[in-house]
Amino acid sequence: MQLASMPFNEIRLDRMSRSFGALNALRDISLSIKKGEFIALLGPSGCGKSTALNCIAGLLSTTGGGIYIDDKRIDQFKPEDRGFGMVFQNYALFPHMSVRKNIGFGLKMRSRPKAEIDTKVDEALALVRLQGQAEKLPGQLSGGQQQRVAIARAIVIEPPLVLMDEPLSNLDAKLRLEMRAEIRRIHNQMKATTIYVTHDQDEALSLADRIVVLRNGAIRQVGTPHELYERPAHLDVAEFMGFRNRFSGKVVSRQGERATVSAGSFSVSGTVAEDLQPGASAVLAVRPDDVTLSDGAPGGVPVTVEAIEYRGREYVGIARTPDGVEIIFHADHAAAPGSTVSLSIDPARALVFAA
Amino acid sequence: MTSSTSQETTSFRQKLALRGIDGVTLLVLPSMLFVLAIFIYPFIHGLLLSFKPLREGGMFANYITFFSDPYLYNTIAATLRLAVPVTLLSVLVAVPVAMRVRLVRRQRLLTTLLVLPITLGTVLVAQGMLNYLGPQGWFSRSLMLLHIIGSPLKLTNNYWGVFLSLIITVFPFTFLLTLSYVTGIDPGLEKAAATHGASAWQRFRHVMLPLLVPGLAIAFCLTFVQAFAVFPSAVLLGAPSGPTRVISIAAAQAAFEQYDFTMASAIAMIMGVVQLCIVLIVLVVRNLFYRGATSGGKG
Numbered sequence: 168m169q170l171a172s173m174p175f176n177e178i179r180l181d182r183m184s185r186s187f188g189a190l191n192a193l194r195d196i197s198l199s200i201k202k203g204e205f206i207a208l209l210g211p212s213g214c215g216k217s218t219a220l221n222c223i224a225g226l227l228s229t230t231g232g233g234i235y236i237d238d239k240r241i242d243q244f245k246p247e248d249r250g251f252g253m254v255f256q257n258y259a260l261f262p263h264m265s266v267r268k269n270i271g272f273g274l275k276m277r278s279r280p281k282a283e284i285d286t287k288v289d290e291a292l293a294l295v296r297l298q299g300q301a302e303k304l305p306g307q308l309s310g311g312q313q314q315r316v317a318i319a320r321a322i323v324i325e326p327p328l329v330l331m332d333e334p335l336s337n338l339d340a341k342l343r344l345e346m347r348a349e350i351r352r353i354h355n356q357m358k359a360t361t362i363y364v365t366h367d368q369d370e371a372l373s374l375a376d377r378i379v380v381l382r383n384g385a386i387r388q389v390g391t392p393h394e395l396y397e398r399p400a401h402l403d404v405a406e407f408m409g410f411r412n413r414f415s416g417k418v419v420s421r422q423g424e425r426a427t428v429s430a431g432s433f434s435v436s437g438t439v440a441e442d443l444q445p446g447a448s449a450v451l452a453v454r455p456d457d458v459t460l461s462d463g464a465p466g467g468v469p470v471t472v473e474a475i476e477y478r479g480r481e482y483v484g485i486a487r488t489p490d491g492v493e494i495i496f497h498a499d500h501a502a503a504p505g506s507t508v509s510l511s512i513d514p515a516r517a518l519v520f521a522a
Numbered sequence: 523m524t525s526s527t528s529q530e531t532t533s534f535r536q537k538l539a540l541r542g543i544d545g546v547t548l549l550v551l552p553s554m555l556f557v558l559a560i561f562i563y564p565f566i567h568g569l570l571l572s573f574k575p576l577r578e579g580g581m582f583a584n585y586i587t588f589f590s591d592p593y594l595y596n597t598i599a600a601t602l603r604l605a606v607p608v609t610l611l612s613v614l615v616a617v618p619v620a621m622r623v624r625l626v627r628r629q630r631l632l633t634t635l636l637v638l639p640i641t642l643g644t645v646l647v648a649q650g651m652l653n654y655l656g657p658q659g660w661f662s663r664s665l666m667l668l669h670i671i672g673s674p675l676k677l678t679n680n681y682w683g684v685f686l687s688l689i690i691t692v693f694p695f696t697f698l699l700t701l702s703y704v705t706g707i708d709p710g711l712e713k714a715a716a717t718h719g720a721s722a723w724q725r726f727r728h729v730m731l732p733l734l735v736p737g738l739a740i741a742f743c744l745t746f747v748q749a750f751a752v753f754p755s756a757v758l759l760g761a762p763s764g765p766t767r768v769i770s771i772a773a774a775q776a777a778f779e780q781y782d783f784t785m786a787s788a789i790a791m792i793m794g795v796v797q798l799c800i801v802l803i804v805l806v807v808r809n810l811f812y813r814g815a816t817s818g819g820k821g
Contacts, residue, residue, distance in 0.1 A: 224717050246716040259714035263732045263812035272728075273718035306815055320718065330717075 175237050175327055177201050178360065183242075184231035185215075185222050185384075192218045194385045195232065200328075203358040207365055207375035209407065215384035216364045217332060223362065224330050225249050236327060247276070252321030252359075253330040256337060258313045260305040266292075266316050267301040273324035291319040294353060311342045318350070322359055331363045335370065347373060368407055372396060380404050400440065402450055402520040410452035412494050415522055418449045426519045431490035433468050437517030448522035455483065457516040458496035460508055467509030470494055472502045486510065572788035584788035594789075597769040598796055604681070604756075604768065605749035606800075608688045609696075613742050616693065616700040617734070621726070624705050633701070637694045644691050648758040651687050652678055683759035684766045688749050696745045703737030704730075708817035733816045739808035743801045750797050769793050 225246035416430035760766030777786035
């Protein structure tokens with residue numbers, strides 16, 4: 168089963184918009200998705216990512232812009248005429264049909280011959296490793312198995328595009344990791360063009376070829392997982408990518424990529440992510456992994472340790488600056504709560520954004 | 523010694539609790555008394571009464587009389603001829619209406635309008651229909667005025683009068699039941715079916731309908747039982763000595779014209795058995811279909 172034969176090159180969203188009355192749930196979403204690409208739509212709840220997916224699926228009509236497969240405009244098509252596959256958050260398996268019938272549903276609706284349906288369903292069952300469960304009803308399966316059925320049902324029709332709406336959010340943590348690897352494996356095998364909606368940055372980073380970060384219905388940044396992880400373009404994207412420590416202040420000096428921000432009683436240096444000149448208000452953001460105990464080296468941030476947790480390979484601590492800013496840091500040895508220590512921040516890994 | 527007794531009582535309580543019986547279970551008592559007094563006792567009383575005929579011929583005399591007199595036993599067929607088509611039509615119409623109403627925004631307003639006939643009562647509906655659909659009613663006169671028909675349509679005092687009034691009084695009930703079953707189906711299933719290529723008709727045929735069958739069977743049974751007990755409209759709008767001589771009329775005549783309560787009880791029992799048979803048939807058919815959750819995933 169290969170999708171390579173599907174005759175198209177790209178799926179293009181051209182200023183796709185959707186408003187509910189005065190509320191703009193989606194604003195001018197433009198994106199070009201190459202065949203075989205795995206795109207993650209990432210953002211906090213309410214950012215419009217599910218709205219975007221439903222618009223692409225045709226379950227929700229757009230109020231502006233267009234959706235194209237190559238040059239064919241499809242945004243006026245009914246969902247059943249778009250020929251996409253979709254995996255729902257709550258699986259939405261047909262409870263009265265066996266696993267086999269669920270998976271074969273799309274093929275049956277397309278009036279394919281029974282022999283072809285049987286062969287393709289068998290292949291799909293093998294792909295999601297559910298060969299022994301074909302005659303069971305969905306209610307007899309575990310959550311992870313149900314989600315496999317939902318994935319098989321979506322890809323068996325060999326759609327030009329597979330849409331996944333937070334498919335792992337109903338699973339427990341362990342199963343979520345397993346299914347994540349499973350989705351990755353199936354994608355590597357099938358090369359199905361996929362749009363995957365999630366609010367979990369780990370999922371997006373591990374699965375996607377490209378991540379689209381949405382906020383308030385608009386695209387904030389598009390990039391590879393590496394680009395987004397290392398160089399988020401905006402503070403809100405950075406926060407989403409784990410830059411949990413923030414220092415607000417003013418830029419006091421700048422040399423090339425390096426800027427120093429004075430934040431109250433101390434100053435810290437980082438790499439500029441946006442064009443900032445001395446005197447501008449700025450926020451320096453850094454991940455907890457990049458803040459460590461400096462053990463007396465000069466230029467550190469003086470803080471009081473509030474709590475420290477043992478995490479096996481390292482310690483994670485919470486500390487507070489004299490100005491009351493909370494900082495989460497990593498350390499290779501414990502520091503006593505209540506003690507005053509100095510933290511060093513790797514300037515190459517700290518980013519300075521406009522405030 | 524005392525401790526062992528108290529332990530025994532505790533364990534007895536625990537046993538009861540394991541079966542879900544505790545102090546709260548006592549709250550069932552008032553309703554049980556009510557059911558006993560209002561339903562079980564009269565039922566048994568009537569059943570026994572039906573075996574004590576006023577006429578000669580042993581304890582089954584009433585039943586033998588009923589099944590040997592065509593004027594009596596034909597009432598079963600006459601009632602079925604009304605109740606089965608009325609029930610089928612109500613259920614068949616209720617499904618598409620409910621499918622549509624579930625998508626309407628002002629659902630409550632529409633539902634209220636549709637349900638209004640329930641509150642009117644059969645006699646009022648019959649009275650209104652006599653005025654409106656009778657030979658001198660607006661309906662026939664308007665049609666005659668427009669020269670669509672030459673002589674008044676005969677829509678009352680016959681089968682169709684009873685048929686129409688039954689539909690009017692029974693449909694809202696069927697509709698409400700059906701609406702609750704239709705809205706109980708996870709809307710995500712239809713979306714899933716649509717994205718996987720099912721047209722509106724295919725979605726109904728392959729997803730909605732199979733999940734609705736158990737509910738529709740119940741709706742059919744409850745509607746049928748109501749329609750089978752038709753009485754006022756059969757008298758007021760029908761031909762109570764002819765085609766709409768339904769079984770309840772036979773029972774009423776036995777009780778209040780011939781003052782033979784034993785015969786009336788026997789007819790009531792026969793009525794109950796016929797209803798039970800139809801309900802059982804429907805439930806057996808229902809068991810051939812899927813019965814289970816109507817949502818597509820973990821709740």
